[in-house]
Amino acid sequence: MTGRRATGAVDSRCPSCAALVLTQWVGTVAALKVTANLQPLTPAEQHAVREPNRLIWCLYRASAHSPPRLRWITASHPPGCRHPHVTEHRCTTEPHTLF
Ligand SMILES: [Zn+2]
Numbered sequence: 384m385t386g387r388r389a390t391g392a393v394d395s396r397c398p399s400c401a402a403l404v405l406t407q408w409v410g411t412v413a414a415l416k417v418t419a420n421l422q423p424l425t426p427a428e429q430h431a432v433r434e435p436n437r438l439i440w441c442l443y444r445a446s447a448h449s450p451p452r453l454r455w456i457t458a459s460h461p462p463g464c465r466h467p468h469v470t471e472h473r474c475t476t477e478p479h480t481l482f
């Protein structure tokens with residue numbers, strides 16, 4: 384941990400549609416690279432966008448000054464979780480370059 388303020392270090396923009404997204408490796412074993420929207424979803428929205436191939440992530444923050452971290456929503460996840468829940472970013476436009 385450093386005392387340096389990480390302004391703009393976590394947030395990034397999608398190169399295709401310029402939406403604010405967070406890209407992160409999630410998990411310690413068989414980590415998954417996730418690009419998630421930073422827009423929090425209501426429970427109804429989460430239900431509407433949930434698909435087998437589209438996961439909902441918990442945007443966990445240890446404190447108001449900590450950078451957000453995506454974490455799995457497991458069966459033991461608290462139903463009254465106070466962290467925003469977000470979903471994978473999906474572009475409305477096709478990216479021109481794939482990495
Ligand atoms: Zn949560």
Ligand SMILES: [Zn+2]
Binds near residue numbers: 399401473
């Ligand atoms: Zn995009």
